[in-house]
Amino acid sequence: MDVLNRVPVREQAATERAHNFDEVCLGYSLEEARAEASRCLQCKNPKCQTGCPVNIDIPGFIAKIGECDIEGAYTVISEYSALPAICGRVCPQESQCEAKCIRGIKGDAVSIGKLERFTADYAREHDIRPVVNAEKKGKKVAVIGSGPAGLTCAGDLAKMGYEVTIFEALHEPGGVLVYGIPEFRLPKETVVKNEIENVKALGVKIETNVVVGKSVTIDELLDEEGFDAVFIGSGAGLPKFMGIPGENANGVFSANEYLTRNNLMKAFTEGYGTPISAGKKVAVVGGGNVAMDAARTALRLGATVYIVYRRGEAELPARVEEVHHAKEEGVIFKLLTNPKEILTDENGWVKGMRCVEMELGEPDASGRRRPVEKAGSEFTLELDTVIMSLGTSPNPLISSATKGLEVNERGCIAADGEDGSTSRKAVFAGGDAVTGAATVILAMGAGKAAAKGIDAYLSGSK
Numbered sequence: 001m002d003v004l005n006r007v008p009v010r011e012q013a014a015t016e017r018a019h020n021f022d023e024v025c026l027g028y029s030l031e032e033a034r035a036e037a038s039r040c041l042q043c044k045n046p047k048c049q050t051g052c053p054v055n056i057d058i059p060g061f062i063a064k065i066g067e068c069d070i071e072g073a074y075t076v077i078s079e080y081s082a083l084p085a086i087c088g089r090v091c092p093q094e095s096q097c098e099a100k101c102i103r104g105i106k107g108d109a110v111s112i113g114k115l116e117r118f119t120a121d122y123a124r125e126h127d128i129r130p131v132v133n134a135e136k137k138g139k140k141v142a143v144i145g146s147g148p149a150g151l152t153c154a155g156d157l158a159k160m161g162y163e164v165t166i167f168e169a170l171h172e173p174g175g176v177l178v179y180g181i182p183e184f185r186l187p188k189e190t191v192v193k194n195e196i197e198n199v200k201a202l203g204v205k206i207e208t209n210v211v212v213g214k215s216v217t218i219d220e221l222l223d224e225e226g227f228d229a230v231f232i233g234s235g236a237g238l239p240k241f242m243g244i245p246g247e248n249a250n251g252v253f254s255a256n257e258y259l260t261r262n263n264l265m266k267a268f269t270e271g272y273g274t275p276i277s278a279g280k281k282v283a284v285v286g287g288g289n290v291a292m293d294a295a296r297t298a299l300r301l302g303a304t305v306y307i308v309y310r311r312g313e314a315e316l317p318a319r320v321e322e323v324h325h326a327k328e329e330g331v332i333f334k335l336l337t338n339p340k341e342i343l344t345d346e347n348g349w350v351k352g353m354r355c356v357e358m359e360l361g362e363p364d365a366s367g368r369r370r371p372v373e374k375a376g377s378e379f380t381l382e383l384d385t386v387i388m389s390l391g392t393s394p395n396p397l398i399s400s401a402t403k404g405l406e407v408n409e410r411g412c413i414a415a416d417g418e419d420g421s422t423s424r425k426a427v428f429a430g431g432d433a434v435t436g437a438a439t440v441i442l443a444m445g446a447g448k449a450a451a452k453g454i455d456a457y458l459s460g461s462k
Contacts (some may be wrong), residue, residue, distance in 0.1 A: 004107030007036040009114050014328035018299055021183040021268055024325060025089070025114075030070075033118040037065040040110050043102055048112060051100035053445030054152075056080040058097060058112055065115060074123040077116060078130040082155035082199055083148060083444065085124065085191045088117025090181060091441040092319050124194050132202045134161035139458050142167060142227040144212045144398065147175020148440045149233035149431025151199050152447030153454075158202035160455050165227075167210040172264060175235050176432075177440070179264040180256070182293050184300070188263070213401035222426060229426045229454045232413060233447060236392040236432035242285070246342030247388070251277060251350035255286070255294040255389035262297050279303050279385030283353055285339055286389030287311065290437075292322040294387045295331045305331050306381060310338040310358050310371045336360070338371065340378070342386055353381045392437045402427070412436055419453025420446065428454055 010026040011017075017024050028036065040062045048058045057076050064073035077084045093099075093113035101109035122128075139162055143154045146168040154164045172178050177192050186192060200206065210216065212234070221227045239254030241247055258276070261267045265274035278301035284294045287309035299305045307326070309316065312335050316323055327333070336358045343352040357377035360369035399407045406414040406423040413422060413429040420428035430446030432438055 001035060001038065003039050003103075006039065006108040006111045007032050009111070014325075014330075017184065018329040021300060023187050024184050027121060028114055028118045030068075030118075030122075033065055033115055034068065036111050036115060037062045039103055040066070041103055047100035047102060048097040048110075051097040053096065053441045054080050054448055056097075056116075061119060062110070062112075062115055065119065070119060070122045071126075071128050073119045074128055077119060081444065082130075082152050082202075083195045083440075084116050085120035086148070086177060086186060086195055087441055087444070088113050088115075088120055089186050089191070090439075092439060094320065096441065120195075121191075124190070129201050130198055132159050134159055136163070137161040137458070139163065139228045140165070140226055141454060141458075142221045142225070142230045143233060144218075144230065145169075145175055145233040145235055145431075145433070146173035146196070146206060147177060147233060147235050147431065147443065149235075149433075149443040149447035149450075150175065150231065151196065152444040153231045153233060153430065153451045154204045154447075155199045155202055156448055156451035157454060158199075158204050160451070162455075162458070164203070165205045165207060167212055167216070168206060168208045169211045169234075170264065171208050173206050173208060175233075179260040180290065180293070182259065182263055182297050183268075184296070185293065211397070213397035218398070218402045218405075218424075218427060228458055229428065231420065231447070231450050231454060232398060232422075232427065232429040232433050233431045233443070233450075234394065234398055234433045235443075236394045236412075236437045238393045238395045238411075239388065240390045240392060241388050242339065242390065244339055244341055246344055246350075249342055249344045249350050249386075250348050251279065251384055252342060252386045252388065253277075255284070255290045255387050256392060258294055258387050259290070259297065262301075268297070268301060276301070277385065279383075281381075281383045282306070282385040282387065283308050283334075283339075283381055283383050284387045284389055285309075286391075287316040287318055288389065288391070289318045289322055291387075291389035292318045292326050292331075294389055296326055296329060298385070298387070299329055299331055303385070306334050306383075307331055308334045308337050308339060308353075308355065308381075310336065311368065312336055312360060315360075315368050334381070336371065338373070339386075343380065350384055350386055352383050353386060355379055355381060392432070394433045394436070398433075410436060415450075416453070417446075418449060419456065420450025421453055421457070426457070428457075 098109040267276035358371040431443035
C-alpha cells in the first residue's frame with residue numbers, strides 16, 4: 001500500500017449530483033477505512049488531538065478501526081463528541097486536526113474526518129448507542145438552542161449526571177444542522193436525527209416551539225421553573241446585508257432564509273407546502289461555506305448560478321472541498337467582483353445587479369489584502385434572484401429580555417472563553433451566540449467548555 005497517499009473516498013459524479021439532493025460523499029467501506037487507518041503513525045505526542053476543538057483521542061479511535069473494533073472506536077469518540085457523524089461531514093479538518101497530522105509532512109494527512117464519519121455511520125447502522133452510567137446529581141440545567149453548542153453542552157452535562165432540558169425555538173431540533181446545512185452535505189433523517197436521538201438517549205429532554213425571551217424568560221427558568229443553571233446556545237441567526245440600493249427588491253434573499261426554506265421546510269421536495277422562489281439566474285454574494293451551500297442549492301433547483309466575491313480565490317473563506325465541489329457542479333465564480341446596486345423591473349422584481357471589478361491592495365486589519373475598485377470596470381449581471389451570504393449575528397431577543405446580561409459591540413453575548421460564564425450568575429453561553437457565525441466544531445468546543453464550567457459552578461468548586 002502507498003502510505004503517502006490517502007485512500008480516495010467515493011463520491012457521486014458531478015453530472016448526477018448537480019440534479020439531486022442526495023449526499024455527495026459516499027464515505028469509506030470497512031476495507032477502505034482500515035486501509036486508511038493503517039496510515040496513522042500512532043504518534044506518542046499526537047499533534048492532531050491538539051488541533052481538535054473537542055480534543056478527541058484521534059490515534060485511539062483510529063487504532064481501534066485498524067483492529068476492526070469499530071464499536072470500540074465509537075466508544076472512544078463518544079467520550080469526547082456527541083455528534084461524530086455530523087463532525088465527520090462538515091468540520092474543516094484540513095485546517096484543524098489534519099493540518100497537524102505528522103503523516104501530512106511527507107504526503108497526505110490521514111483522512112481523520114472520513115474515518116470519524118465511517119465510525120459514526122457504522123454505529124448507526126449497527127444500532128450502537130452511547131452509554132451513560134453517571135450518578136444523578138439532583139440538579140437541573142436549561143439549555144437554550146439545540147444546535148451544535150447546545151447539543152454538546154446538554155450531552156456532556158447528562159453524562160455528568162445532571163437533568164437537562166433543551167428549549168428549541170423551531171419545530172424541529174438541530175439548529176443550524178437542520179436549517180442551515182443542505183441535505184447533500186448533511187442528511188437530516190439518517191444522520192442529524194440519529195445524532196439527536198443519541199443525545200436524548202443520555203436522558204436529555206427537548207422541548208420545541210419555545211422562544212426563550214418571549215415564551216419564557218431566563219429569569220423565569222431560574223426563579224420559577226426550578227433550573228439551577230442556564231446555557232445559552234441560541235446561535236447567530238440574524239442575517240447581514242450590504243446596504244446597497246435595491247436590496248429590498250422582490251427576489252432578494254438572505255442565505256439564511258433561502259436555506260431554511262429549502263433545508264428545514266423541504267421546499268425542494270415536490271408537493272411540499274413551503275414555497276421558494278428558486279430563480280433561473282441567481283447570484284450569491286459572499287465566499288464562505290454558507291455561500292457555497294446556497295449556490296449549490298440554487299443550482300440543484302435548476303438555476304444558472306454565480307458566486308460574486310470581492311476578493312480572489314486564495315482568499316475564499318469556504319472550505320477547499322466545498323469550492324471544488326461547487327466548481328465541478330457548474331457554479332460560475334465571479335471573483336474580484338463587488339455588487340454596487342440591485343436593478344429592478346417596473347414591478348419591483350430583480351432584473352440584474354450592477355457590479356464593479358476589484359483588485360487587491362494592501363492588507364487590512366484581518367491580514368487579508370484589501371479589495372479596491374478598478375476604475376471604469378462596471379458591468380451588469382442579468383439576474384432574477386440575489387442571495388446575500390455576508391454572515392450573521394445573534395438575535396438580540398434573549399439579551400434584551402435578560403437584565404444584566406452583557407453583550408459586546410457586535411451584539412454577541414459576553415462570555416468567558418474558558419468556562420462560558422457570563423455577567424449573570426448561573427447563566428453561561430457559547431457558540432455563535434458568543435462568537436458570531438463560526439464552525440460547527442468550534443460551537444461544540446464552546447458547549448463542552450461551558451458544560452465543565454456549569455459543573456464547576458453547581459458542584460461548588462468555582
